[in-house]
Amino acid sequence: MPLSPHVLRELERIVGTAGLVVxxxxxLTYECDMHTFYKGxxxxxxxxxxxxxxxxxxxLCRREHVPIVPRGSGTGLIGGAMAAAGGVMVSMTRMxxxxxxxxxxxxxxxxxxLINLWLSQATRAGGYFFAPDPSSQMVSSIGGNASTNAGGxxxxxxxxxxxxxxxxxxxxxxxELVRLGGxxxxxxxxxxxxxxxxxxxxxxxxxxxxxxxxxLPESVKxxxxxxxxxxxxxxxxxxxxxxxxxxxxxxxxxEVVIRxxxxxxxxxxxxxxxxVLLIELDGPVAEIEAQAAPIEAICREHxxxxxxxxxxxxxRALLWKGRKEAAGVFGRLTPNWLLQDAVVPRSRLxxxxxxxxxxxxxxxxxxxxxxxxxxxxxxPLICYDDRVPGELERAKxxxxxxxxxxxxxxxxVTGEHGVGLDKCESLPLQFAPxxxxxxxxxxxxxxxxxxxxxxxxxxxxxxxxxxxRPTARPxxxxxxx
Amino acid sequence: MAVSTPAxxxxxxxxxxxxxxxxxxxxxxxxxxxxxxxxxxxxxxxxEEVSRVLALCATEGLAVVPRGAGRAMGLGxxxxxxxxxxxxxxxTAVREYVPEDMVATVDAGLTLGGLAARLAPQRQxxxxxxxxxxxxSVGGVLATHASGPLRFRYGTGRDLLLGARFVQADGxxxxxxxxxxxxxxxxxxxxxxxxxLGTLAVLVEATLRLHPIPPARRxxxxxLPSAPAAADFVAALLDSPLQPDRAALLDEAxxxxxxxxxxxxxxxxxxxxxxxxxxxxxSALAALARGHGARVDAVPESAWGGxxxxxxxxxxxxxxxxxxxxxxxxxxxQAAAGRLGxxxxxxxxxxxxxxxxxxxxxxxxxxxxxxxxxxxxxxVESEGxxxxxxxxxxxxxxxxxxxxxxxxxxxAIMRRIKTEFDPAGCLSPGRFVGGL
Numbered sequence: 073m074p075l076s077p078h079v080l081r082e083l084e085r086i087v088g089t090a091g092l093v094v095x096x097x098x099x100l101t102y103e104c105d106m107h108t109f110y111k112g113x114x115x116x117x118x119x120x121x122x123x124x125x126x127x128x129x130x131x132l133c134r135r136e137h138v139p140i141v142p143r144g145s146g147t148g149l150i151g152g153a154m155a156a157a158g159g160v161m162v163s164m165t166r167m168x169x170x171x172x173x174x175x176x177x178x179x180x181x182x183x184x185x186l187i188n189l190w191l192s193q194a195t196r197a198g199g200y201f202f203a204p205d206p207s208s209q210m211v212s213s214i215g216g217n218a219s220t221n222a223g224g225x226x227x228x229x230x231x232x233x234x235x236x237x238x239x240x241x242x243x244x245x246x247x248e249l250v251r252l253g254g255x256x257x258x259x260x261x262x263x264x265x266x267x268x269x270x271x272x273x274x275x276x277x278x279x280x281x282x283x284x285x286x287x288l289p290e291s292v293k294x295x296x297x298x299x300x301x302x303x304x305x306x307x308x309x310x311x312x313x314x315x316x317x318x319x320x321x322x323x324x325x326x327e328v329v330i331r332x333x334x335x336x337x338x339x340x341x342x343x344x345x346x347x348v349l350l351i352e353l354d355g356p357v358a359e360i361e362a363q364a365a366p367i368e369a370i371c372r373e374h375x376x377x378x379x380x381x382x383x384x385x386x387x388r389a390l391l392w393k394g395r396k397e398a399a400g401v402f403g404r405l406t407p408n409w410l411l412q413d414a415v416v417p418r419s420r421l422x423x424x425x426x427x428x429x430x431x432x433x434x435x436x437x438x439x440x441x442x443x444x445x446x447x448x449x450x451x452p453l454i455c456y457d458d459r460v461p462g463e464l465e466r467a468k469x470x471x472x473x474x475x476x477x478x479x480x481x482x483x484x485v486t487g488e489h490g491v492g493l494d495k496c497e498s499l500p501l502q503f504a505p506x507x508x509x510x511x512x513x514x515x516x517x518x519x520x521x522x523x524x525x526x527x528x529x530x531x532x533x534x535x536x537x538x539x540x541r542p543t544a545r546p547x548x549x550x551x552x553x
Numbered sequence: 554m555a556v557s558t559p560a561x562x563x564x565x566x567x568x569x570x571x572x573x574x575x576x577x578x579x580x581x582x583x584x585x586x587x588x589x590x591x592x593x594x595x596x597x598x599x600x601e602e603v604s605r606v607l608a609l610c611a612t613e614g615l616a617v618v619p620r621g622a623g624r625a626m627g628l629g630x631x632x633x634x635x636x637x638x639x640x641x642x643x644x645t646a647v648r649e650y651v652p653e654d655m656v657a658t659v660d661a662g663l664t665l666g667g668l669a670a671r672l673a674p675q676r677q678x679x680x681x682x683x684x685x686x687x688x689x690s691v692g693g694v695l696a697t698h699a700s701g702p703l704r705f706r707y708g709t710g711r712d713l714l715l716g717a718r719f720v721q722a723d724g725x726x727x728x729x730x731x732x733x734x735x736x737x738x739x740x741x742x743x744x745x746x747x748x749x750l751g752t753l754a755v756l757v758e759a760t761l762r763l764h765p766i767p768p769a770r771r772x773x774x775x776x777l778p779s780a781p782a783a784a785d786f787v788a789a790l791l792d793s794p795l796q797p798d799r800a801a802l803l804d805e806a807x808x809x810x811x812x813x814x815x816x817x818x819x820x821x822x823x824x825x826x827x828x829x830x831x832x833x834x835x836s837a838l839a840a841l842a843r844g845h846g847a848r849v850d851a852v853p854e855s856a857w858g859g860x861x862x863x864x865x866x867x868x869x870x871x872x873x874x875x876x877x878x879x880x881x882x883x884x885x886x887q888a889a890a891g892r893l894g895x896x897x898x899x900x901x902x903x904x905x906x907x908x909x910x911x912x913x914x915x916x917x918x919x920x921x922x923x924x925x926x927x928x929x930x931x932x933v934e935s936e937g938x939x940x941x942x943x944x945x946x947x948x949x950x951x952x953x954x955x956x957x958x959x960x961x962x963x964x965a966i967m968r969r970i971k972t973e974f975d976p977a978g979c980l981s982p983g984r985f986v987g988g989l
Contacts, residue, residue: 176877177906178791199792221737232735234744235712250962256873257905258698258709259939260956261986262753262967266711266744270737290794314653316676316765355796359830415733419653447735448654484736491738502738507728510721510974511740517969529739 075115075160079136083118083160086128091166093117102143102161103154107411110151110493114141114161121166123241123249123279130277130523131247133160139526140245142273144185144216147208149411150492152220152272156527162277164215170194171280177255178285179238184215184278191283200285203230206488207396215278221270223488225321225395228446229354230286232488234269241280242268245519254282267514272490273525275518289320289354293364294382294391297371298345302326302429302441305347306422308374309445312351313418315370317363321352322446323395328405329442336401339394340387345377349445350395398442399453405440406455408464410471413495414478415487418448427477428452435470437463449487450478476501491529499531561613562593565637568605569597573643584638586618586984587631588947591638598643600718600726600757607755608724610637611979618981619751621690622664625697627869627944629750630955633983641692644757647671649732655763656715656734661692661756677763680707682799684900684909685861692756698748702799702821702857704902707764710747716760717743722753722975732760745970752985753974767798767825771835772856776816776848783818784880786845787903790822791876795838798825803863804883806898807911811859813852820903821856863900866911868921868945872929874938876906882933886910889925897925909943918945922952930957956986 075083084092093099094116103113115138120126133140139159146153155161168185175198182191188209192201204217205224212222218240223232230236239253253265268275299305305324312322325333325348330341341348351367353360368379382388402409416424425441428450432439443451452474456467475485475498485491485498499508512530516522566574575581575594584594597603610617615636620626622642644662652675659668665679666687672678683689683699693699695717700709707713716730729742746756777783783802790797801821809815824834839849874882883899886908890897895914901907912921926949930940934957942955959967964987971978971989983989 175792176788177875178904221741223735223737227735231708231712232737234741235708244966248962248965250966251960252963254937255875256938257876258748258873258907260941261959261963262749262970263711263744263747264963264966266741266747270741287792287794310653313655316768318765356794356826356830356834358833359796359826362827362829415731415735417651417654417656417733419651444735448733449735482732484731484733485738487733487735488737495738499739502731504728506725507742508739510725510727510729510742513973514740514742514745514970517973518966 075138079132079138080116082132083116083129086125086132087118087120091119091121093119102146102163105146105148105151105153107149107151107492107494110154110156112155112158114155115158117161117163119163119166123243126162126277126279127243127247127249129160129162130243130245133523134245134247134521137521137523139523140277141525142219142277144213144219145187145211147212148216148220148492149489150494152490152492152525152528154493156493164213167279168213173198174255175200175285179255179282180285181280181282182214184218184281185213188212188214188217195285196288199288201288202283203236203286204233207399214281214283218269218278218281219271219273220490221488223444223449225323225444228322228444229318229320234266236284237265237269237281238284239282240265240268240278242276242278244276245521245524249279270490272492272529274515274529275524291357291360292352292354292388293360294388295351295364295367296341296348296380296382296391297351298342298348298377300375300377301346302425303422304374305349306425306445308349308371308376309421310419311370311374312367313446315366317367319351319367319446320354321350322444323350324348324441324443324445325350325395325398326441328438328440329398332401332405333394333398335404337394337397339390341394342378350391395442402440402453406438407457407459409456410454410467412450412452412454412471412474413486413489414450414475414483416448416450416478416481416483418446420481421445421448424450424478424481428474431470431473431477435466437467437470439470444487447487448483493528496529496531564609565593565595565606568609569595569602573598584620586626586635586638587950589632589635591618592636594638594640596640596643600644600720603639603641603720603755603757604724604726606639607720607722611723611977614977614979616979616982618984619696619755621662621693622688624685624689625693625699628697628955629981629984630988631947631950631983632981639755641690641757648758652677655765656732656760657763658716658732658758658760659691660758662690664688664690665694672763673766676766678766679713679761680764681710681713684864691759695747695759696749696751696756700902701860702801702902705800705904706796706798711744713762714743714747714759715762717746717756718758719746719754719756722977722980727754730760734762750981750985752971752981752989754980769828769831770798770823770825771831772821772823772852772854773835773838774813774819774821774850774852774856775842776819776850778817778846780818780880780884782846783820786842786847787820787879788877789841789845791904793841795834795841796824797822799823799857800903801860802901802903804887804899806896807863807900810898811863813856813859821852860900863898864909864911866898866913868912868949869943870910870912870926871941871943872908872910872933872938874906874908874933874936876904878936879903879906879908882929883908885932886925886929889928893920893924895921906938918949918952921949926953934958959986
């Protein structure tokens with residue numbers, strides 16, 4: 073339903089002409105996030121410059137019953153930052169400043185559109201960094217990270233985004249501009265900050281973030297170990313965790329991915345291995361040296377072909393470049409893919425990887441793997457070619473079976489990407505009706521008129537899974553998982 | 554309906570078995586919450602029984618206060634009304650524990666000590682150590698958001714609770730979160746329950762993130778001549794690559810009560826890691842401390858055991874401020890106490906800006922309220938902090954609201970949440986912020 077002229081006039085009054093996008097071509101830029109399956113352009117995009125403007129926009133939309141969709145950098149992988157039900161999209165790209173660096177309290181106050189990596193760059197000289205490091209960190213925004221409770225390779229040791237958010241400024245779906253939490257580490261009352269993080273814009277819009285800064289580790293050691301098979305690598309992961317060692321990061325890449333990376337990025341990963349583990353230790357020198365020895369021994373016990381330690385920062389950066397930009401080179405392997413983000417208990421990793429390979433074989437699809445093995449957080453990419461009749465259907469069946477297998481093992485539908493539009497129909501696999509009902513009621517307390525990112529996160533909304541016909545097209549490079 | 558109705562008691566007894574219903578008038582005062590004596594104590598033996606009890610209470614409009622091990626019942630305001638104390642001490646099972654996953658799912662009534670005993674053979678732990686906490690229940694520690702020195706490295710229940718099974722006010726058994734270490738499926742419902750003091754639901758089962766017990770560990774007492782010296786040292790410690798796993802800051806009174814050699818002010822610090830790193834970090838720590846004019850003494854593990862004693866007092870306050878302001882508020886409180894002729898023993902979480910103050914002495918509640926709690930609270934609140942009364946005699950609670958002021962917009966949202974999930978106000982009515 074098009075916005076009425078008086079709503080458009082009001083929006084223009086609030087954000088100014090430069091902050092309003094209504095042209096057809098302009099709106100197309102905003103029709104999807106990195107999950108290009110789901111498309112839905114908003115009727116208007118506003119680019120506010122202040123929390124007060126955001127609050128005015130929300131109040132207007134509430135009065136006019138217009139849906140609101142928040143958007144950070146649009147790097148999500150779940151169809152979250154797209155206008156499933158039309159309405160107004162609020163893009164935070166003009167609110168991208170660091171408001172305050174407060175090293176004495178080891179925190180920073182930032183606007184939601186600030187790019188994740190910029191904060192670590194700005195704090196590095198002071199000896200600090202912002203620990204959540206989703207692979208998209210050079211382009212994704214901290215507001216988006218907070219809204220999706222983003223993870224990343226190093227959350228194995230440092231925890232996910234919510235563990236690093238001290239406070240938020242938000243505009244709720246009820247139009248309230250409110251500060252939750254702050255520089256203090258605890259306060260009386262319900263943990264509204266904790267509820268808001270990961271709510272994917274369904275409770276309100278994040279207009280400011282107070283984040284914890286983490287001291288840079290004394291030293292870092294990055295190890296690349298290659299294995300004949302993915303089973304050997306999986307057993308190695310389980311054995312490392314079993315030994316009571318929690319590395320800073322513990323990532324796995326399989327043969328298919330290694331090949332793509334080497335063709336595209338030349339990160340120096342060994343070709344021909346069934347899988348590699350990228351293991352990073354950080355902390356006091358004595359600690360990482362003492363942990364590296366047993367890790368290398370465990371790798372050898374599990375038939376490691378080669379164990380390579382990055383000799384300097386340049387080598388380390390190259391190894392990580394391969395990992396973080398892995399998804400960007402997938403276009404070399406397959407025209408299309410489905411991506412999953414399910415989690416299994418980490419002891420079940422060898423089991424699920426065996427099952428994954430069986431599922432791929434059964435449905436005749438290639439499943440490539442690059443994922444956070446230490447957490448049990450899978451990222452299988454199920455490859456298909458939409459020009460070949462039946463491939464999409466087989467890929468979907470494989471996807472579905474794999475998800476069911478993960479949940480049978482006691483896992484979770486999504487470990488870090490979020491639910492969005494993509495996974496809301498899967499929630500009943502993990503939650504009973506009473507559990508979902510609790511969440512729906514919680515949503516209502518923040519968003520009484522159901523205007524905030526409707527159709528996302530929960531399955532009950534009628535818009536969920538309806539009215540959006542998948543339009544398969546190659547994903548652009550620059551997808552980060 | 555009044556809970557004294559024998560038929561209602563019979564019905565509760567039928568739900569949990571008569572031996573698990575306490576209605577002897579002589580025994581009930583021991584279960585009073587801030588002086589309010591319940592009509593009955595019910596001890597369910599399963600989550601399903603909790604569900605049936607709450608369903609019955611909801612139907613009959615009975616006010617219920619959940620209770621774990623009963624060690625932190627002083628937190629919060631006196632309940633507006635109280636019919637049933639729901640004691641979860643029979644729920645003590647470890648439901649699932651896979652050491653390789655470093656995750657355990659346990660009943661809410663299990664004590665931290667009981668859980669530690671189950672995990673120790675695998676050299677794993679739940680990294681939650683509120684002072685005096687081994688006898689406390691998992692559910693109680695989570696519901697009160699209690700924490701201790703391990704917070705320095707591992708955070709609090711907020712960071713460690715992965716999933717929660719809970720019973721809503723109407724008796725609906727509900728699950729939130731996940732059984733794996735990483736999940737963003739749906740809202741983070743467990744976060745809502747941590748620190749909610751049983752006002753939204755009754756936690757019956759917790760899925761917890763565990764950590765390996767470090768292979769080696771040593772502790773030190775770093776004694777400093779003055780609060781400013783301590784502030785400088787804490788700042789230097791936090792700005793260093795040193796990684797203690799536990800940290801506590803104690804003033805002279807707290808050190809004495811904890812049975813540790815008294816000093817004007819001191820930090821207890823421990824480093825847990827592989828043996829080589831403990832040695833290396835220990836030396837670096839000592840050097841840093843001596844550089845700040847500190848005396849450094851190695852202390853036995855038992856030094857940590859006295860923290861519960863340090864903060865055992867009829868009046869216990871909990872102040873949260875910006876971390877850099879910690880020593881300022883510690884000395885401000887000491888000065889105010891000195892003027893009143895009472896003793897404040899302070900135990901703080903350096904790095905997190907949390908200060909527990911145990912007040913002993915013969916000041917009248919009105920004086921304590923007007924001269925200590927009131928000024929401290931208004932001062933720290935003006936900086937965005939808070940002052941909670943964690944425990945106090947009823948006379949003091951009557952003067953000082955337990956939580957302090959919450960900003961209006963926050964309060965409006967919290968009120969909507971409470972009204973949504975407990976519309977009749979049956980769960981711990983009046984105990985939480987703003988009279989929720």
